[in-house]
Amino acid sequence: MKRFRRGLAAVAAALAVAAIGVTVQSSLLSAAASPAAPERNPVILVHGLFGSPGNWSQVTASLQEAGYAEEQIVTFGYNSISQSNAVTAEKLGAKVDEVLARTGSSKVDIVGHSMGSLNSRYCIKYAGCAGKVDDWVSLAGPNNGVTSANLCWWQITCREMRIGSTFITKLNTVATLPGDVQGTVIWSPDDGVVTPATSSVLDGVHNIEVAGVRHIAMLTDDKVAGLLADALA
Secondary structure, eight states, rough: HHHHHHHHHHHHHHHHHHHHHHHHHHHHHHHSOOOOOOOOOOOEEOTTOOOOGGGHHHHHHHHHHHHOGGGGGGEEOOOSSOOOOOHHHHHHHHHHHHHHHHOOHHHEEEEEEEEEEHHHHHHHHSSSTOOEHHHHHEESOOOTGGGGGGGTTTTTHHTTSSSHHHOOOTTTTTSSOOOOEEEEEETTTTTTSSSSSGGGTTSEEEEOOOTOOTTTGGTTTTHHHHHHHHHHH
């Protein structure tokens, strides 16, 4: 009887080892068959008129919650008052080169809030960002010019944001973005600063309307944060 029990135990042990072997082999085969998770592009955040890199604190936290590492999120600061958006675009191009060199990535994603939508898109179309951007996202961008820019007409950046300005006209000439760039515009009919609010909307990109969100709240609203993460995914 004891010999019989020992025999059963030996068989059970052998089956257990075999089962473990099958499980391990199956797991290895499954892992080999599954494609590796795509790496995230570094994200460069570009503030708007009168803004600063500090405007992006909550967006940065939201992106980190979505899985971005701290070093993958870069804020870009610039003179938003007395420096032409065309000059800012050149400086942004240099920042893109710096980020690509540091991270070893082939492309970056760019998110612009308000006027940051203008100089970043100008950089993609006419300056140093060309061919180096995968996704571009505009939050509350005055993309077709705004009447509110008349309130600060003496500043070059405000003059460039006026409806029909030379800068806006050039920016919207031909395609909205090059064909290798995916664009998303997140805008609100209740913006309050972009006037008319529909100025944000652009052809050839994914336009997402979020009601009830004011201009600055685009940087802190949870729903917008989720839409932004999805647009960059």
